Amino acid sequence: MSIKHNQSLSSLILAGGKSSRMGEDKALISVGGMPLLQLVCSVASSCTDNVYVVTPWPERYEQLVLPRCQFIRELRLSPSSSHGPLVGFAQGLAQVQTDWVLLLACDLPRLRVEVLQGWASELNSVPDEAIATLVHNTKGWEPLCGFYRRRCLPQLLDFVNQGGRSFQQWLNQHPIQVLSLPASEMLFNCNTPEDLALLK
Numbered sequence: 461m462s463i464k465h466n467q468s469l470s471s472l473i474l475a476g477g478k479s480s481r482m483g484e485d486k487a488l489i490s491v492g493g494m495p496l497l498q499l500v501c502s503v504a505s506s507c508t509d510n511v512y513v514v515t516p517w518p519e520r521y522e523q524l525v526l527p528r529c530q531f532i533r534e535l536r537l538s539p540s541s542s543h544g545p546l547v548g549f550a551q552g553l554a555q556v557q558t559d560w561v562l563l564l565a566c567d568l569p570r571l572r573v574e575v576l577q578g579w580a581s582e583l584n585s586v587p588d589e590a591i592a593t594l595v596h597n598t599k600g601w602e603p604l605c606g607f608y609r610r611r612c613l614p615q616l617l618d619f620v621n622q623g624g625r626s627f628q629q630w631l632n633q634h635p636i637q638v639l640s641l642p643a644s645e646m647l648f649n650c651n652t653p654e655d656l657a658l659l660k
């Protein structure tokens with residue numbers, strides 16, 4: 461397999477959610493014999509040189525096989541307080557050195573490397589004013605499988621520091637370039653035991 465890495469792109473994978481609908485940590489659930497987080501990390505490392513997992517509990521994932529992946533330990537006010545994916549993303553983005561970041565949730569079992577690589581190869585043609593390039597669906601943006609410019613960090617921190625927690629609200633304040641999704645099942649989100657059963 462030829463590996464096409466984009467030098468100006470890193471990946472951030474969010475793995476700090478409550479998994480309350482699943483009832484157990486989704487990142488560790490096995491799909492096709494591989495824990496979900498490991499699967500998503502392996503897809504990400506087929507697309508970018510640097511892969512970072514943003515989580516408040518890196519020790520929980522130390523036993524996973526995550527070659528070339530590094531942890532970014534997320535800080536929280538208290539161990540049990542979850543502040544949501546937008547704050548996790550902000551903390552991760554602050555550590556990244558590349559112009560672009562591929563942001564991924566850890567609960568996407570049907571990601572397709574060739575689609576992500578195709579999108580990554582088009583980043584040069586995204587208009588300068590766009591802070592991100594994302595898929596748009598009937599409910600709004602798909603924030604957890606798409607590309608963001610590192611330069612949007614100050615705007616993101618302003619929003620978060622004013623108490624903002626919603627990706628949709630934040631994204632609606634800025635120009636975003638639309639990504640076209642060739643296969644909608646690629647964004648299948650595994651949130652519940654019923655979702656998991658659909659995969660088997």
Ligand SMILES: Nc1nc2c(ncn2[C@@H]2O[C@H](COP(=O)(O)OP(=O)(O)OP(=O)(O)O)[C@@H](O)[C@H]2O)c(=O)[nH]1
Nearest residue numbers: 474475476477478479480481514544545548565566
């Ligand atoms: N690092 C980090 N990731 C988060 C946080 N909240 C959610 N995520 C991640 O964001 C992605 C989407 O999360 P959801 O599926 O919406 O929610 P969840 O909190 O994991 O699960 P539910 O409790 O069932 O809503 C997953 O990869 C989560 O691990 C957070 O506070 N920090």
Ligand SMILES: [Mg+2]
Nearest residue numbers: 567649650651
């Ligand atoms: Mg989800």
